[in-house]
Amino acid sequence: MNTFASLPLSPLSIRFDQEELTLDPEGPTLTRRMSDLEGLFADHQAWRKTVADGDPVVYSVVSSPVPEADRELPQSITTIQPGTTGGELWMTKGHQHPNHQGEIYLALKGRGGLLMFDGEKTEWIDMTPGVIGYIPPGWAHRSINTGDEPYAFLAVYPGGAGHDYGWVLENGMGKRAYAPTDGSDDVTFTEYFSG
Ligand SMILES: O=P(O)(O)OC[C@H]1O[C@H](O)[C@H](O)[C@@H](O)[C@@H]1O
């Protein structure tokens, strides 16, 4: 729940700035630095070094004022910076919705991937501007920047869906995505070992 939840609900026009990747009016925002992604990259030593070497911002999320409340339909723009840690592409923490509800993403800028895991199978969608990725109920989801500029996407999700980060720490995401080493554009995948 956020501080906007008590506002009266009325129809709302929200302006999206394609260059700045901002929303106006703006609701809650968050910034995740490398230190916020503890236990998620396979190479813990590389993760620790990146934290010690300046703890860069990995991604930020700006939301509209639509509250995360039951029956509401909030939306947010997530922008992931390009980079790798131990070869693994920079990514969101990833989460499961505790009460299994769907979500859609629309790629806006840059190049990325939508990795989904239902506890057994993984699915990957290449996200380039204009692609809508559908996350069915019960699939944990993580976004990954596969390019060399910021990757941004719009998310629209049920306000009561919630974010379960422990599920991903416990179950992983099935696969990990690494930058290509052969000069191609192809992401390399490895099986998930939480290490
Ligand atoms: O919550 P994370 O896994 O860190 O992902 C970052 C964000 O991605 C999308 O924008 C989702 O709709 C947000 O709800 C989520 O917070």
Ligand SMILES: [Fe+2]
């Ligand atoms: Fe979600």
